[in-house]
Amino acid sequence: MRYPFPVxxxxxxxxxxxxxxxxxxxGCRFYAGYPITPASEIFEAMSIxxxxxxxxxxxxxxxxxxxxxxxxxxxxxxxSMTATSGPGFSLMMENLGYAIMTETPLVLVNVQRxxxxxxxxxxxxxxxxxxxxWGTHGDHSLIVLAPATVQEAFDMTIKAFNLAEKYRTPVILxxxxxxxxxxxxxxxxxxxxxxxIYRKLPANEEEAKYPFGDIHGDLVPPMxxxxxxxxxxxxxxxxxxxxxxxxxxxxxxxxxLKRIVEKIEKNKKDIVDYxxxxxxxxxxxxxxxxxxxxxxMRAVKELRKKGIKAGLLKLNVLWPFDFELIxxxxxxxxxxxxxxxxxGQLYHMVKEGxxxxxxxxxxxxxxxxxxxxKEIIERIKDNLR
Amino acid sequence: MAKEIYTxxxxxxxxxxxxxxxxxxxxxGGGTVLNAFANAIDQLGIDPRDLVVVSGIGCSAWIASxxxxxxxxxxxxxxxxxxxxxxxxxxxxxxxxxxxxDGDLAGIGGxxxxxxxxxxxxxxxxxxxxxxxxxxxxxxxxxxxxxxITTTSPYRNVEHPLNIAETVTSAGASYxxxxxxxxxxxxxxxxxxxxxxxxxxxxxAISQCPVxxxxxxxxxxxxxxxxxxxxxxxxxxxxxxxxxxxxxGKIVVGELVNREKPxxxxxxxxxxxxxxxxxxxxxxxxx
Amino acid sequence: xxxxxxxxxxxxxxxxxxxxxxGVILGDAAAxxxxxxxxxxxxxxxxxxxxxxxxxxxxxxxxxxxxxxKADVLxxxxxxxxxxTKESLREGGLLIVDTELVQPDREFTGAPFTRIAEEExxxxxxxxxxxxxxxxxxxxxxxxxxxxxxxxxxxxxxxEEINLKAFRIGYEEGTK
Numbered sequence: 001m002r003y004p005f006p007v008x009x010x011x012x013x014x015x016x017x018x019x020x021x022x023x024x025x026x027g028c029r030f031y032a033g034y035p036i037t038p039a040s041e042i043f044e045a046m047s048i049x050x051x052x053x054x055x056x057x058x059x060x061x062x063x064x065x066x067x068x069x070x071x072x073x074x075x076x077x078x079x080s081m082t083a084t085s086g087p088g089f090s091l092m093m094e095n096l097g098y099a100i101m102t103e104t105p106l107v108l109v110n111v112q113r114x115x116x117x118x119x120x121x122x123x124x125x126x127x128x129x130x131x132x133x134w135g136t137h138g139d140h141s142l143i144v145l146a147p148a149t150v151q152e153a154f155d156m157t158i159k160a161f162n163l164a165e166k167y168r169t170p171v172i173l174x175x176x177x178x179x180x181x182x183x184x185x186x187x188x189x190x191x192x193x194x195x196x197i198y199r200k201l202p203a204n205e206e207e208a209k210y211p212f213g214d215i216h217g218d219l220v221p222p223m224x225x226x227x228x229x230x231x232x233x234x235x236x237x238x239x240x241x242x243x244x245x246x247x248x249x250x251x252x253x254x255x256x257l258k259r260i261v262e263k264i265e266k267n268k269k270d271i272v273d274y275x276x277x278x279x280x281x282x283x284x285x286x287x288x289x290x291x292x293x294x295x296x297m298r299a300v301k302e303l304r305k306k307g308i309k310a311g312l313l314k315l316n317v318l319w320p321f322d323f324e325l326i327x328x329x330x331x332x333x334x335x336x337x338x339x340x341x342x343x344g345q346l347y348h349m350v351k352e353g354x355x356x357x358x359x360x361x362x363x364x365x366x367x368x369x370x371x372x373x374k375e376i377i378e379r380i381k382d383n384l385r
Numbered sequence: 386m387a388k389e390i391y392t393x394x395x396x397x398x399x400x401x402x403x404x405x406x407x408x409x410x411x412x413x414g415g416g417t418v419l420n421a422f423a424n425a426i427d428q429l430g431i432d433p434r435d436l437v438v439v440s441g442i443g444c445s446a447w448i449a450s451x452x453x454x455x456x457x458x459x460x461x462x463x464x465x466x467x468x469x470x471x472x473x474x475x476x477x478x479x480x481x482x483x484x485x486x487d488g489d490l491a492g493i494g495g496x497x498x499x500x501x502x503x504x505x506x507x508x509x510x511x512x513x514x515x516x517x518x519x520x521x522x523x524x525x526x527x528x529x530x531x532x533x534i535t536t537t538s539p540y541r542n543v544e545h546p547l548n549i550a551e552t553v554t555s556a557g558a559s560y561x562x563x564x565x566x567x568x569x570x571x572x573x574x575x576x577x578x579x580x581x582x583x584x585x586x587x588x589x590a591i592s593q594c595p596v597x598x599x600x601x602x603x604x605x606x607x608x609x610x611x612x613x614x615x616x617x618x619x620x621x622x623x624x625x626x627x628x629x630x631x632x633x634g635k636i637v638v639g640e641l642v643n644r645e646k647p648x649x650x651x652x653x654x655x656x657x658x659x660x661x662x663x664x665x666x667x668x669x670x671x672x
Numbered sequence: 673x674x675x676x677x678x679x680x681x682x683x684x685x686x687x688x689x690x691x692x693x694x695g696v697i698l699g700d701a702a703a704x705x706x707x708x709x710x711x712x713x714x715x716x717x718x719x720x721x722x723x724x725x726x727x728x729x730x731x732x733x734x735x736x737x738x739x740x741x742k743a744d745v746l747x748x749x750x751x752x753x754x755x756x757t758k759e760s761l762r763e764g765g766l767l768i769v770d771t772e773l774v775q776p777d778r779e780f781t782g783a784p785f786t787r788i789a790e791e792e793x794x795x796x797x798x799x800x801x802x803x804x805x806x807x808x809x810x811x812x813x814x815x816x817x818x819x820x821x822x823x824x825x826x827x828x829x830x831x832e833e834i835n836l837k838a839f840r841i842g843y844e845e846g847t848k
Contacts, residue, residue, distance in 0.1 A: 002666035012696070012703040012711075012822075030475060051660035056474050056653055060467060061500040068464045068497075069471035072439070075458060076475025098461050150710075178738065183696060183711040185703035226456040227476045229434035233401075235450060235459035244403065245451060245459075291738070298736035370738055 008190030015179040020045035022157035029055035030073035038177040039111040063088035083109035097136035105164040123368025124178035126341040150184035213241030219263035282311025298373035326353025396423035404451035412607030414566035414592030425576035441465035445486035445513035463494030502556035506649035515594040523597030559584025565591035565614035678731040684753030690800030695726025700822035798838035805842025
C-alpha cells in the first residue's frame with residue numbers, strides 16, 4: 001500500500017495535517033465534515049488524500065449530519081472520523097450520545113477555540129474539556145485524549161482509532177487551534193511499524209445474535225456490522241443483548257449502562273497515559289493537559305534552577321480520569337497547581353482526586369493566548385513569599 | 386426465544402416475530418405502509434440481507450425498526466437520512482431505505498432531506514405523512530393543514546403546511562411520488578419504482594392518525610379519514626390543469642418526477658478512479 | 673551570528689509577499705537538519721494586503737516556549753510589518769529589512785530585496801526567497817543546502833528553479 005504523503009520519515013507539518021495523515025495510516029476510510037475554523041485543514045487534507053487511498057471524504061449539511069454519517073459508515077464497517085471545533089462540537093453532542101449508546105467506534109476531533117458561541121474562532125482554548133467528557137445527556141463514558149505537540153497529535157490520532165476499535169466506543173481527540181495550526185517536525189512511522197487494532201467481529205452466526213451482549217466476558221461485544229446478513233438491530237433506545245428495545249425494564253437499562261461505563265473504567269490501566277517530570281521529589285506539582293503543559297514544563301525547569309522543587313504532571317488521557325494517580329501525588333506534594341486555558345475545569349477533577357490532602361490552586365487563562373512560563377512562575381513565586 | 390406466531394399473512398416472513406403484534410394503534414395507517422413496503426420487497430424479490438433500513442423517531446419510524454427483519458439502524462430524531470448517507474457510502478451495493486414520519490424527516494430533519502435529494506444519493510425514503518406528531522401526543526407538525534386543531538394549536542393552526550413531495554422534487558431527487566393509504570396498490574408500485582431507481586427516491590405516503598389527528602378534526606374513525614383521502618385526492622395529471630384555488634385542500638397524488646441523474650455514490654467511486662488515474666500512487670511517485 | 677541553543681526568528685510583511693512560505697521553508701530546513709522547530713503564523717483575515725507574520729523557534733533542545741517573545745532575528749519586508757513587530761526584537765538582535773521599503777529606527781542590515789527580485793531574478797514574487805537567502809547567509813541558522821532541499825519540496829511544481837535562483841542571489845548578497 002502506498003500513501004499520498006511521506007511515511008517512515010520526518011516532515012514539517014501542521015497539527016491538523018498530522019491528524020489527517022495519521023487517521024489514514026490508522027486505516028480511516030470514511031470522513032464526513034462541515035467547514036469550521038480551526039479544524040477545516042483536517043477536512044481539506046482528507047478531501048485530497050481519501051480518494052488516493054480508496055477512501056471517501058464527504059461534506060455534510062451540518063455537524064449533526066457529519067457525525068450521523070460517521071456512525072452510519074462505522075456500522076457499514078469502515079473506520080470513520082469527523083473533526084470540528086466548539087460550535088460544531090455542540091451540535092454533535094446529540095449523535096455522540098447515540099454512538100455511545102450503540103457502542104459505535106469512531107474518532108471525533110475537536111480543535112478547540114474560545115467559546116462560548118462563536119467566541120474567538122482563530123484562537124486556542126481548553127474550554128471544552130467538561131463538554132467532551134459530559135456534553136451529551138444521560139449517564140455514559142467515553143475516551144478523551146489530549147495532545148500537546150504536533151507529534152502527539154499524530155501519535156494520539158492512531159491511538160484514538162485503536163482505542164475506539166478495541167473498546168467499541170467513540171474517542172475524542174481534544175486538541176486546540178494552537179496545536180492544529182502550528183508546524184513542527186513530525187516523524188510519520190512506516191505502516192509496518194504500526195500496531196493497528198480492528199474491531200472484533202462475531203466469530204459465527206450465534207455470536208452475531210448478541211450485538212450488545214458481553215459474550216466474551218470482556219465487556220466488549222463483537223460488532224455484527226451491516227451487510228453480512230446478520231439482521232443486526234441497532235437502536236438508541238435502551239436495548240437488551242440482542243438490540244431489542246426495552247424501554248421500561250429498569251434492570252436491563254442498568255445492566256447496559258453499567259457495562260458501557262465499566263468497559264472504560266475497568267480498562268483504565270490500558271487506556272490512561274501521562275508523563276511526569278520531577279515528580280519523585282516535587283513539593284510543588286503543576287498539572288495540566290495539551291499545549292499549556294509546554295509552558296508549564298519551562299516553568300518547572302526554571303523553578304528548579306532557582307532551587308524550588310517543582311514537578312509536572314502532563315495528562316495525555318482526560319477520560320477515563322486517573323483520580324488515584326492524583327491522590328498519590330497529593331500524598332507526596334506540598335501543593336498542586338492546575339494550569340489550563342479556561343476558568344477551571346480540570347481543576348475540579350484534580351481537586352476531587354487530591355481529596356483534601358493538599359491545597360489545589362487554579363492558574364486559569366482565557367482570551368486565546370497560552371500562559372507564558374513567566375506567568376506561571378510568578379504566580380507560584382508570589383505564593384512562596 | 387422467538388415467540389411462536391400463528392399467521393396466514395404471507396409477508397410475516399419479513400417481520401421480526403418477537404416484535405409482534407405491533408405497537409401501532411388500531412386503525413393506524415402505519416400497518417398499511419409496512420404491508421406495502423413488504424409487498425414491494427417481495428414482488429421485487431429483494432433478499433432482506435441486501436437491505437439496510439434506517440429510521441428516526443416517532444410512530445412511523447417503528448415501521449422499520451423494530452418490525453422489519455433486516456439490518457436496521459433506529460437513530461435520533463430527524464437524522465435518519467444523514468445516518469443512511471454514511472451507510473450507503475460504506476455499502477454502496479446494498480439497498481438503503483429510510484422509513485420515518487413527516488415531523489421527523491421534514492420537520493426537525495428537513496435540512497438533511499433537502500440535501501440528500503440535492504446530492505441524489507441512492508437512498509429510498511418512505512415518508513409517512515400523518516399531519517401530526519403522533520407519539521408525543523398530537524402536536525402541530527410542519528404538515529398540519531391550515532386551520533386544523535392539534536394539542537399545541539388548540540384554537541386552530543395558523544401556519545401553512547409544507548408540500549414535501551414538491552420540495553424534494555425541487556431539491557433534485559431522481560424519483561418522487563405521493564399516494565395515500567387509500568391507494569394501496571399504487572403505493573406498492575411506487576415503492577417498487579423508488580427501490581429500482583438509481584438515485585434519491587421519495588415516496589410520500591399520506592397516512593391516517595385517527596387518534597391524534599382525526600379525533601380532533603371531525604374524523605374520529607379510520608374509515609372517515611380514508612374516505613377523506615379518497616374524496617380529496619387528485620391525480621397529478623388532472624391537477625396540472627387545475628387552478629390553485631381549485632387545488633386548495635386537495636391531496637395531489639401520483640408520480641411527480643422520475644428522471645435519470647448522476648447518482649452520488651457512483652460519482653464518488655468514479656472520482657476515486659479518476660483521481661487514482663491522474664494523481665495515483667504509481668511506483669514512481671511515492672510521495 | 674553564532675548559534676545559541678534556541679533561536680527566535682520573526683518574518684514580517686504584508687499578505688502576498690510570501691512571508692509565511694518563507695517561514696515554512698526555513699522551518700522545514702531546520703527539520704531536515706534534525707533540529708527541533710515550531711512555526712506559527714499570524715495574519716489579517718484578508719488573504720491579500722493585510723499584515724502577515726511568520727514566527728519560528730528553532731532549537732537543539734525540546735521546545736517548551738511557543739511564542740516569540742524576544743526575537744533574535746527580525747526580517748521586515750514592509751513598513752507595515754516592521755511597525756507592528758519592531759518591539760519584539762531583543763536588544764542586540766539582528767534586524768534585516770528591505771532597504772527600499774522599510775525605514776527602520778534602529779541599527780539594521782539588509783538590501784533592496786524587492787528590487788533584486790524584480791531586476792536580478794526577473795520575478796517580483798520571489799522577494800521572499802531573496803530575503804530568505806540573505807537571512808540564512810547572515811545567520812547560518814541552517815545550511816544553505818538544507819534550505820535548497822526545502823525549497824524543492826515546498827514551492828509549487830515548475831517554480832523550483834526560479835525560487836532556487838532567487839534564494840542563491842539573496843544568499844550571495846548576504847555574504848557580501
